[in-house]
Amino acid sequence: MSEVEEPMRLVHLLRGLTVELDLFGAEFASRNGLHPTDLRALIHLLDAARAGEVVTPGRLGEALHLNSAGTTGLVDRLERLGLIRRERDPQDRRRVRLLVEERAMELGQGFFGGLIGDLLAAMGRFEPGELAVARRFLEAMAEVVATARQQERAGAEAGKK
Template sequence: MPTPSEMETVHLLRAAVVELGLHSARFASRNGMHPTDVRALIALMDARRAGEETTAGRLGAELGLNSAGTTALVDRLERAGHVRRVRGQRDRRRVVIEVEDRAVELGQAFFGPLIQRSVELLRGYDEGQRAAIRDFLDGVRQAAAEGRD
């Protein structure tokens, strides 16, 4: 049975997730996007940071979309100037989806203050505490991901 302290932490995490979702929805609304568009851009930016190429198939799988839904999503983002389709660097036969710098700048302008505030909060913890926070958040992320299938 969870302790009151453990449940308080779980409820605070849930509240933070809800607020982050609302923040993301405000970004989507202000920029004429669907919430899935924002999730796609985040996935593409994460891949870019990791130096990975993202095909439409990989993006669709990550977002839980079928082929037609993924094509519509990428078409929509491309028309809006947020992504481009290019030949893969490693395999020129593959078409990969790249996020445009304009989309990164748009996201930074909106999410930058929240990111900066989050960094400021983290600076209030020592490295051991930050490691515990990372481990906890990664564990929750993994637990939630187990329910995808």
């Protein structure tokens, strides 16, 4: 086994892990009558709610790379399912605030709850020092991907004539 074998295996592991997580999400979604987009939206909304941020259809669509028409459809769907509620912002009545309903939190709990518990349990079998290494590692990888994404974006801009 050469010197580069080990890192290469790590790359594949990383990719495999993202694929697994993706599939897990997709299966959970279809099992609950949601589309992958709906689940991603829900995750975004729950994260924002936990952080105390106000989310509008505009922001949500931007985060998910949907245009306004697609966003309206998405919000309609989530509202019809009773997962969120629309409410006009009293300050700026052009805006609509998206409020997550109780049911959405429960659903999120069902999705994450179990998995997060298992992940934490598995992490419990590592030394604190090892977890610190894992964290540094993940942070380094995340930064690389984020940087690559920006370069990709820059390339897209340039290629647009």
